[in-house]
Amino acid sequence: MNPVWIVGAGPGAPDLLTLRAARLIEQAEVLVWTDSLVNPQIAALAPPHCERIRTSTLTLEQVLELLVDRARAGRRVVRLHDGDPCLYGALAEQVCRLADSGLDVEVVPGLSAYQATAAALGRELTIPGLVQTIVLGRAGGRTGVPERESLARLAALRASLCLYLSARHVEEVQAELLRHYPADTPVAIGYRVSWPDQQITVVPLADMARVSRELSLIRTTLYVVSAALAAPQQARSRLYSASHRHLFRGGAPEDDAPPHQPPAAASAASP
Template sequence: MSFPISFVGAGPGAPDLLTLRAAERLKQADLLVWTDSLVCPGILDLAPENCERVRTSTLTLEKVVPHLINGHQQGKRVVRLHDGDTALYSAINEQICALNDADLPVEVIPGISAYQAAAATLNRELTIPGLVQTIVLSRAGGRTGIPETEELDRLASLRSSLCLYLSARHVQDVQQTLLNSYPPDTPVAIAHRVSWPDEWISIVPLHAMAQTSLERNLIRTTLYIVSPALVQGEQRSKLYSPEHDHLFRPKS
């Protein structure tokens, strides 16, 4: 029997934040190719003891893909384990393209993203009626760069709930750009190693975003959530309002 190569999102870090499907694939794995620089090691405990494990932090695409192909050709259950959610900054696209060229079956299993886990830790909702209804997920340009239409100043002009990944090394430039659109007292959640044993999350005003990051020497595995929704108020949605009728609660 031939099994598809499973690209699995490990979630932000805590093993109990894996999806049930992701946990099941890990328990069945014969070959685990994992992003060791970003995935919480405790997640690997779900894999069988005799499962072959390949770390990818020092490998290029040209060395990763052959492990996946060879494992599949040997009839193994192959799991390619990525941090966070497979849909965000996971670099699965080029791997899947290579496997498609080799005519090999692939499945993708999503994971919880850090912005979701961070908001949950803070007991916050990022879409508040009358305040903010849009969430933007992006990053600072850095060495990778971003399309001109997605430059940070354009995204900031929306004044939405802005979640910035991979941006801690550029936090001073990021803060300066954000201050052109957001008020300086806009709350920013700085979330480092979300749901890991050494997790650190704090809400600071935008004008202190860079200073706080530098004081704590945050250069990686850090997420910024810039949002007026982080100030808890009593804004109420229409969903449960007695004045609002809908399909399941028509006017009496």
């Protein structure tokens, strides 16, 4: 029996699909897809004979019932998620139910919106000497988050903070972030990133809520909060410095490398 493939469609643009994802969609006999979030051009890659099932009006239980039914009938089933199914995709529930039904699952990752946003801006989110950590999180909302992962705790790191599913709570989010980040910290507000109607606006943190409301953003919105978005151009990675020696390129020793043993000491140690 074929496994059920849970496939990430990426942020929206069809040409940002992975090759593996595109191949599986093109071979699907049943495509169960998140039509409210996935670009229809991606679903259109499935062959003409493929049964296409939209999930925007279905509960998770109904989706799982369809997956189990079609897979047990021996058909090639692709469950198509927006973005990366490992992020806010109800993946755990689906894998558990499918496993309980005796079905194997294969997960195919997809490019996430935070990556597409940074790429569209031509910015790196990990700048040497400035920020080396990326945090993916969300406001609490109806789902809630564990207290140890509260926005206050995440913001206290002052890392490159990528917030999903938070536009409906942007005023509260901005107020909390201002307790930790300077008011002029750049925030990229990304709406439907990589779609034809993409909007990416970079504003100071102090204007995050106002601009979000002016743009009427309540869904399919990502916030990237990071000093790296305005990093000085002279910042560079030590890995590519001429003074950095590693396995594939010679050069001066690293600053923290142990000094070479002097010849005299080496001779004294010899028998």
